[in-house]
Amino acid sequence: MSTRIGADEVVGTDEDPAVEAARRPGRLRRQEKWAALALLLPATLGFLVFYIYPALRGAWFSLTDYDLLSDPEFTGMDNVRTLVADPQVWQSLRITAVFSLASIAVTMVLALGLAALMQRLRLGPGTRALLLLPWLVPNVAIALIWSWLLDANVGFLKNLLEQIGIPGFTFYNAEAALTILVLISTWAGLGYTALLLYAGMLQVPHDLYEAAALDGATEAGMFWRITIPLIRPVLALVVVVSLIGSFQVFDLVQVGYGNNPIPEVRVIYYYIYQQAFNFYRMGYASTIALLLLLILATLTFVQLRLMRANRSDLA
Structure with a gap:
């Protein structure tokens, strides 16, 4: 319900309890999503740095003549x-x-x-x-x-x-x-x-x-x-x-x-x-x-x- 002064001025509102209850699960899901992302971020960064990046670098080395002493040169297959x-x-x-x-x-x-x-x-x-x-x-x-x-x-x-x-x-x-x-x-x-x-x-x-x-x-x-x-x-x-x-x-x-x-x-x-x-x-x-x-x-x-x-x- 709202109390009006004149034609358009609103001096107070009361939120419908049903609307508030419907919005609450959505807010909780968003909060849980951000919390999950924050908890997964360190492990994800570690996986990318210590697993994915070395794997991709190793795949590149497999196409080169890298010998640890000089820069690698592409040799194909x-x-x-x-x-x-x-x-x-x-x-x-x-x-x-x-x-x-x-x-x-x-x-x-x-x-x-x-x-x-x-x-x-x-x-x-x-x-x-x-x-x-x-x-x-x-x-x-x-x-x-x-x-x-x-x-x-x-x-x-x-x-x-x-x-x-x-x-x-x-x-x-x-x-x-x-x-x-x-x-x-x-x-x-x-x-x-x-x-x-x-x-x-x-x-x-x-x-x-x-x-x-x-x-x-x-x-x-x-x-x-x-x-x-x-x-x-x-x-x-x-x-x-x-x-x-x-x-x-x-x-x-x-x-x-x-x-x-x-x-x-x-x-x-x-x-x-x-x-x-x-x-x-x-x-x-x-x-x-x-x-x-x-x-x-x-x-x-x-x-x-x-x-x-x-x-x-x-x-």
């Missing part, structure tokens, strides 16, 4: 032709693929069993925290510890294994080197992977297990027909993250072998490092890095589609 004809690239990729498949397979099998055990036993937070300890140890420290334990001369674990009939289990044994890297990687990531899977298992309604048990289902049957299908998105996440991490293995090789690895464990990441900082072929190293990016992007896309990671049976 010369680095690509060199890569295709370089047998060491494909050998390094083969070694990395074997390491990745073996470490993911072993870790996933053990982690699923450990997560199922935690789900059944209802272990306390202290026990679960202990599982994270190997994952919290820096990779450099892990490489140093295991290189000492498996040292050819004074390695305690190496000597212990010899006493039980397993000789030659050292870093520089060509036949055992890749197996050792797989086991060390499994030891370091097992607890973290198991906890991720355990968190997914906690989302499965307990009523499903009770109903299956009443119908006579066994523990193994419930695990394969209830647990595994219902944690598929978590499984997809764990597999993709593990795949990317395993293809980027570097610390164990660089530190464990004292910058002098044997050919049997020269993974692709270490080969890129050699080309860039040992042989000063930054342009060529950038080309190999782009190849690795394409491989990981393709494998990730295929895995997510095959595992239907965007759909959950719990929905």
Whole structure:
């Protein structure tokens, strides 16, 4: 309502409560939008500066002969032709693929069993925290510890294994080197992977297990027909993250072998490092890095589609 003096002068107004209530959600949404932008800005700037810009610069270097000592000169597709004809690239990729498949397979099998055990036993937070300890140890420290334990001369674990009939289990044994890297990687990531899977298992309604048990289902049957299908998105996440991490293995090789690895464990990441900082072929190293990016992007896309990671049976 308004009170008028004369024909047009307004001396007071009362806002309609319905109009005010309709405007309030719009103002809240605008405030939340600006708050969200302010919170995302630091992370976005960091992503642009430390990820996008180096990636674009690396893509440019892949088209040049940059050697870290002089200005880069454009060479077109010369680095690509060199890569295709370089047998060491494909050998390094083969070694990395074997390491990745073996470490993911072993870790996933053990982690699923450990997560199922935690789900059944209802272990306390202290026990679960202990599982994270190997994952919290820096990779450099892990490489140093295991290189000492498996040292050819004074390695305690190496000597212990010899006493039980397993000789030659050292870093520089060509036949055992890749197996050792797989086991060390499994030891370091097992607890973290198991906890991720355990968190997914906690989302499965307990009523499903009770109903299956009443119908006579066994523990193994419930695990394969209830647990595994219902944690598929978590499984997809764990597999993709593990795949990317395993293809980027570097610390164990660089530190464990004292910058002098044997050919049997020269993974692709270490080969890129050699080309860039040992042989000063930054342009060529950038080309190999782009190849690795394409491989990981393709494998990730295929895995997510095959595992239907965007759909959950719990929905």
